[in-house]
Amino acid sequence: MTSLTVDLTNCEREPIHILGHIQSYGYLIAILPDTYTIVHVSENIADLFGHPPAELLGQSVETALTQTKLPAATLIEILNVGTRNGSWESMNPNRFLLNGTDWNLIIHKHQGLILLEWEPVGENNTLVNQQLIAHSLTEVQASRTLADLLQNTAQRVKTIIGFDRVMVYRFGADWHGQVIAEAREDHLEPFLGLHYPASDIPRQARELYKVNLVRLIANAGSQPACLLSAPNWPADQPLDLTHSVLRAVSPVHIQYLKNMGVQASMSISLLYRGELWGLISCHNYTPRFVDYPARQAARFVSQLLSAALEFRKDAEDQTALQQYRQNGQQLHQQLLLSEDVVQALTRQPTTVLNLTTGTGVALLFNNQLYKLGKTPSDADILALADWLKTTDAETFFETDQLPNLYAPAEAFRAEASGLLAIVLSKELNEYLFWFKPERIQQVTWAGNPEKPVIVTEDGQHRLSPRTSFAAWTETVRNTSESWAESEVSAVVKLREDVLQVVTRQANEIRLLNQRLQVAYEELDAFSYTVSHDLRTPLSSIRCYSEILLEEYGQDFTPDARALFQKIIDSTERMRSLIRHILHYSRMGRNDLNAQPVDMKQLLQGIREEIMVTAKDRSLRIDIGDVPPINADPTMVTQVFTNLLSNAAKYTRLKPEAVIRVQGEQTASDVIYSVEDNGIGFDMKQAGKMFDLFKRLENARSFEGSGVGLAIVKRIINRHQGKIWFHSEPDRGTTFSVTFPAVPTI
Known part of the structure; x- marks a missing residue:
């Protein structure tokens, strides 16, 4: 019999899916x-x-x-x-x-x-399980609060599987967990409210919880059965039990259960938007087997809860996002009506303080500091701005643990343990800061989380973060409430609004003009180099490769012909990239030929081109209202070709891809939005969206050069318009662009 050894030092790397x-x-x-x-x-x-x-x-x-x-x-x-x-x-x-x-x-x-x-086959009562599931459906609809819903679900699962204790366990941002609902036998001490460190459930275990939604350990004290392989089976290909219902238990986790006195356990995953939100964790203090149909019934109840979580969270997010957008729109109107940015943002009925749930705001603009609400001192804010210059924040910066990132902030943690900032200009030292106060928490852990391993008298190591699991209270400081994605989205939009107004004002006397002059000179030199020094040898490479392939290809091996074809294909891709770069470099200097553009005709033409290339997939492009705009037709075509092509590209993995284009005429602007249901992205990762050659991590598997959106941004700027976006991972993306109703060229 092969023995199972406990490797405590490598718990995070333990291959729990191939334990054998x-x-x-x-x-x-x-x-x-x-x-x-x-x-x-x-x-x-x-x-x-x-x-x-x-x-x-x-x-x-x-x-x-x-x-x-x-x-x-x-x-x-x-x-x-x-x-x-x-x-x-x-x-x-x-x-x-x-x-x-x-x-x-x-x-x-x-x-x-x-x-x-x-x-x-266990003693499973199908009729009872069906009745319990029906009751669960009713409760999902009837529970007024999330707490009620979680508590009722815990009791429902306990009834189905008959375990001594059933807990709903929610993960925090750092992957530590808290028991937020519990159903238990009366003689057991409550675990409700206790926190457990992230090390209790390491990363690879969390990944498996997203694949296997139900996990049963019927008897923690039983001896597992070894897996044997055919004599000729490769030793380096162990059987992968990722999806197995019988997969053995990590020795580390077995020891953990024994320390708790638990003989049987069962976990049911709770997902939110495909990610692990929490677990329904079930404990029994004697061995207990739950057969497959009963586990599936419990799984169905958890899926109902996951769906309810997503629905309720989405509803809350949409309500908050709508409120922030309304306040943002009001700020935008105030900016348009006022020549004074400070006046528009800080001295009107709606101020930047209304754009988030922050309790303080500071605006650093034109070498002056303006404050609203509860903020750090002037000197602390100026020092914070200097520190922010040293970070890689180009568009915005957010944290709910500022003192842990910037040590001097510990002095003003009561006002600013949370920071959300937008960068107006690093060179001119212009920023907008939102602050959230420290939220002091008394966190009660199930044992001291700082002691994950003990050494017994005989020198053996035991995984025992809590030998007695007695409550251990810790005061957590230097943190604030987290910033919601809707808050980040609102302030990123405000940044575009402010920069548009600032650009309209006396831009010729600002430092940007000097930098633009240098940039134009460098672009001219760069354009010449690309045109003459790169394209000529590239054409030669392609030409000679084609000649060799045509003249001598019949003598080549298939592999050699394939290599020559790869050379030809690579030169074509590089020629395309050079064309994009040249177009980008010239975009800032080409004269605008502004005229009325028939947007219906333009968008239908782009749609037809995209649908031809997408004929082998399910793709729908809906075109709504199409108010005309006054702009350069060639440049506008390039803007919407890029936006629609990107939307088509990043919805490629969707069984039913949908893209919607919608226009709206306002008093001052024409606003167009392009919405898709593609892969989306995390707003917190999108600070360099319009930078040349920058691509987000989840887009790297899709073909692209990182130039298209940079060109779109430059075109919109030339038309004195704006571009912004809102996205959520795997929930799609919406890009919005504006053109002035009466363009100033």
């Missing part, structure tokens, strides 16, 4: 999908099949079952149906009679192997 064991209450076989040949078995398989593992490895599963007088035909039929359908999910569990006993057979395919797992 399964839990002892079940049996596992892994087979090849084409021949159904057995390549892995659990060493306890003889208890089920009556033959030792060595006699089964290398045989087809049909032969193995026939020899053991088990229902081979039934299993082969199940495998064939699942293979044709490409999935066994809808078929699980399969009720299977072996040796006079009913078993649940669960099948899945992963990394080129089909895994068959047998587990006992």
